[in-house]
Amino acid sequence: MNRYLIRTDREENKTQILKLGNPVERIGLIYTDFILRPGTRDITKEEIVDPETSKSIGQVRLYRKDDLIVVRFGGKDVVVIDREGTYTENGEKIPFRRYDVKDLTSERYSKLIEMGLDHAYSLGDKSQLSHIFCFGKDNSLASVVFGRSGSEGTEVALKGLGLSLAKRIENQDYVFEFLR
Numbered sequence: 579m580n581r582y583l584i585r586t587d588r589e590e591n592k593t594q595i596l597k598l599g600n601p602v603e604r605i606g607l608i609y610t611d612f613i614l615r616p617g618t619r620d621i622t623k624e625e626i627v628d629p630e631t632s633k634s635i636g637q638v639r640l641y642r643k644d645d646l647i648v649v650r651f652g653g654k655d656v657v658v659i660d661r662e663g664t665y666t667e668n669g670e671k672i673p674f675r676r677y678d679v680k681d682l683t684s685e686r687y688s689k690l691i692e693m694g695l696d697h698a699y700s701l702g703d704k705s706q707l708s709h710i711f712c713f714g715k716d717n718s719l720a721s722v723v724f725g726r727s728g729s730e731g732t733e734v735a736l737k738g739l740g741l742s743l744a745k746r747i748e749n750q751d752y753v754f755e756f757l758r
Contacts, residue, residue, distance in 0.1 A: 586743070698711045
């Protein structure tokens with residue numbers, strides 16, 4: 579099982595995508611934290627860059643037609659989350675379940691909740707992802723993405739990016755204004 583960390587830091591105004599292991603490898607960087615600030619442009623498209631070369635490897639697009647979040651990699655949409663909350667991976671709808679903190683009350687999750695666990699996802703068998711745990715603190719986010727056995731690489735990490743950002747995007751007031 580491969581693990582990735584998606585860290586959105588409000589103070590740095592960046593989102594980093596890391597492959598966890600020995601050593602930790604930076605595989606993507608986005609120059610925003612996906613928080614709308616008064617007086618700045620709306621976030622509609624952000625480039626995902628290779629931190630080594632500073633060249634674009636993908637994009638995150640927000641509010642495209644009926645979609646809330648679209649993550650592109652290799653010239654195709656690898657993840658789409660629409661406004662009804664449907665998660666699509668490589669064109670195929672994947673069932674998932676979201677667990678809020680009140681759903682994660684067992685002793686098994688108590689230490690994670692102490693560390694700031696906000697919500698988690700469990701994805702269907704057809705997905706390359708198995709679970710995503712999302713943490714929040716002072717408007718900074720961190721998500722640990724678990725890929726299924728045999729699934730690894732930048733594309734797998736980027737598939738977790740959509741769900742990692744979904745709650746932040748849904749919770750901002752400007753989303754509801756935009757949808758009216």
